[in-house]
Amino acid sequence: MNWLPRFLFPGRHSREAGSTTGRGRLFVYLALTVFALLLSYQLVLNRESLSAVSKWAIGNGLTHAADHAAPGIPSPHPEDEKWEGETGSQFASQEIREKELVLAAMSYSNMSWVHENVPNWYTNIYRADIPPGQADLTVPLNKGNEAMVFLTYIIDRYKSLPDVVVFIHGGRYQWHNDNPLYDSVISINDLQLDYVRETGYVNLRCSWLVGCPAELEPARYFRERPEDKGHPTAVEFPDSFMELFPGEELPEVVGTPCCSQFAVSREKIHERGIEHYQRARQFLIDTKLASQISGRIFEYAWHIMFGKPPQNCLDVRDCYCKTYGYCNMTNEELQKQWVWRGLVLPEGWPNVDPNAGLQKRDEIPSMAYWSK
Ligand SMILES: *[C@@H]1O[C@H](CO)[C@@H](O)[C@H](O)[C@H]1NC(C)=O
């Protein structure tokens, strides 16, 4: 029983015990050996958990190689909460970025505009029509338009998300980009990242055309089941909503600026577990709905997914100020910020007559048109 104190205070004990000095030394050596063994075992354990983490990270797109696990199979180690927030030097190669772009493109899309114009953003260009394994970044199934890309990014990168993610379409000039040139570069460069961090979800479009103030009436459509052939998204939305958001109240009114281009903070994405996004992607994979409709259902669901009220139509002036820093706009500037030129921008845009394709707001087609 007296070996323990002797090990802890070998000098004192051996002096006191005189004749037992030899035995005392032996104990000390033995104890030191055990201690050294324990120490090296601990180091081995540490190294194992470290390599598990880095294997996982490689499988999840940190090296730009997406994990194309079969749909429905969760990412490896979804339960491993350990490394999140760890900032030791051993994690330097897996640094968490400040901001990333996620672009939904096709094999034939000319994406050089991204690196040419926003080189300070880490970009994830998904080629949705390229089968898994044949592109750096693609989707398990090319269905549901950009929604499949955005959900795939969130699932693959759930544990390594940057502070802010911007989700946009692949083309630089899009009729729904909210600036006079319809230019994604302007939207990206002027986006106020602090506002995204602060509010969690920011639609890159402020204009209420199309989608605000009240695009869908899910609760009424659920009660009355109207045969609204002109607006299939409205007809399909209630049941889809209940699948996507089980247990959440079916909204009376859904309104948000259209067209699925938005910025989200990591914290906001993490407010829902990865299984929420996996279920949403599985819905897209399984649904019998055509992609225009299932994709558009997400167009009117992202803001709800990211914590905004179902009717999220902000004051336009305030929206431009907070989203882009365009404060103090005159009424004339406000009116010119986004104008309707049709679903396809004039050939050669933006190197064309600035009046090309201009249409009056009341010439914007009715919703029936958008849903076809
Ligand atoms: C792709 O776009 C760039 C401009 O961003 C242009 O210079 C280049 O010629 C285009 N490439 C092709 C193959 O069209």
Ligand SMILES: *[C@@H]1O[C@H](CO)[C@@H](O)[C@H](O)[C@H]1NC(C)=O
């Ligand atoms: C906003 O406009 C007013 C006049 O319309 C001007 O006095 C003020 O300096 C402007 N503020 C900014 C921040 O540009």
